[in-house]
Amino acid sequence: MTPENHSQEDTGQQNRIVSAAGEKKLIDDRLSKTAQMRSLGIDPYPPRFDRTHTTVEAITLFERVEGDSSDTAEHLKTEPLRVAGRVMARRGQGKASFIDLKDGHGSLQIFARQNAMGDEAYSIIDLLDLGDIIGVDGTVIRTRRGEISVEATKITVLTKSMRPLPDKWGGLQDQEVRFRQRYLDLISNEKAMKNAILRSKVVQSMRGFMHGLGFIEVETPILVPVAAGAQATPFETHHNQLNRDLYLRIATELYLKKLIVGGIERVFEIGRLFRNEGLDHDHNPEFTTIESYQAYADYSDVMEMVENMVSHIALETTGSMILPAIEGRRPEIDLTPPWTRLDLRAEIKKRTGIDFVETSDVESLSQAMQERGIYVEQGSAWGRLLDKVISTEVEPHLVQPHFLIDYPIAMSPLAKQKPGAAGIVERFEGFVVGSELCNAFSELNDPVDQRERFEQQERMRDEFDDSETDRLDEDFLVAIEHGMPPTGGVGLGVDRLTMLLAGEESIREILLFPAMRNV
């Protein structure tokens, strides 16, 4: 990254961000200032600057000095300190200048006067541009207009910026640039930074909650020989030395259950899953889930854990279990446990009149759907059709948090059958604002039943040519043939939970670097 070698034509065709003629002139101006600094013996990229205070700490310090002062003398100031940050705005006033400095915590005005700094030190002001990162030595004062400011004794260039920032007032509006160059979004838009911080807090809170319950956190393989554990199309790759095709995992489920077999009675993983599917406002090809498994628990216990976890995270990260209403989007959302439990069969019947026990084959279900104007995808398996009914007729009504309980066995190959309810498994999904948040069951631990279910899935794959049908994982079957205790498990979307807490409608606002088409 030699500054001299800045010609955009030389950066290769893979460099998407080429400079138009007008932008090149702006860059040349900055390069010229960089050269001037060097000729003055100033390093535009010095290795170190020891700041003593963040902007926020400096302001707090001054307010304390003001508070401690008994008289109202107007020349109150702190001891000398050092702050650092990015130049966001500059107001030249001849032999005095004001700079708005922004760091990772907040903003602070810098007040620079020629007679206070000396001619030579003050001259650096002329070589500064918006976006430069500087260090400032000085004392904190309050200006006559009342703004807490650092009166500079010295300004040190820490990083000369080559490219102009987005408009200081209009900000960065272009969504494409916001997603492709998220750093500009973070610099310009407070919301972007807020969401990034919220996401970190959500994950931290989630970890804390799970560790508090005695769960062990693990990491399982991302490159796997069989993409099993969910119904999704995997990404394929290849290991050269092993000369073997591998897949990126579509779920962490089967590996975590192997750990339950191994005696880790409470286990969870927070990690990235990969699904080779379309992208839209709430789907990204890579996304993050937490999956947890607990021995000697069933889906009722897991339901309690989920509502406790989500409400706990909401309280810790937003200060309340009640999420504010957003005009035109959602009402106030109350995450306080317990969440309403709804029997899936009864709920579908109530919304559509369809009883999935009575329409237990593709033909009768298709007909029932068509009679109610629900689109029927030709060649779909029964479970897919019912899933369509649920997602179009039931989910949109689940605005406040709800659990849908007890799913048909045909669409749940990894869940345990419910005693006394033929064709039904102990499975639930959690919904908020019409969006699925989690999927959970009493895990199937009968190895003979599990093998039959996998084989059924394999037959369905052949019959319906459905690349998303779950796959048989022999290693997993061998594992549970050794005996897996009764277990309750759940998978919950971390991105979607963060969307909910942030009040965002698009997963792209939550992922720092969402998937984009190449230009």
Added chain:
RNA sequence: GACGGGCUAGCUCAAUUGGCAGAGCAAGUGACUCUUAAUCACUAGGUUCGGGGUUCGAGUCCCCGGCCCGUCACCA
């Protein structure tokens, strides 16, 4: 994948019925020692997403392509 909307200076946005491509900010020069969207004067900055077509004339109309957004379809 289908349909609809969008793409104009580094950024934010204008441009009437098809008739000279503009403003603010940012940049450059100058003035200014308490400004805060600083102010004032001047200067420069354009492949109107790319390609083709219609026309005396296209940012504007038509066709092809790219990218973004939205709705639908699929999934979590």
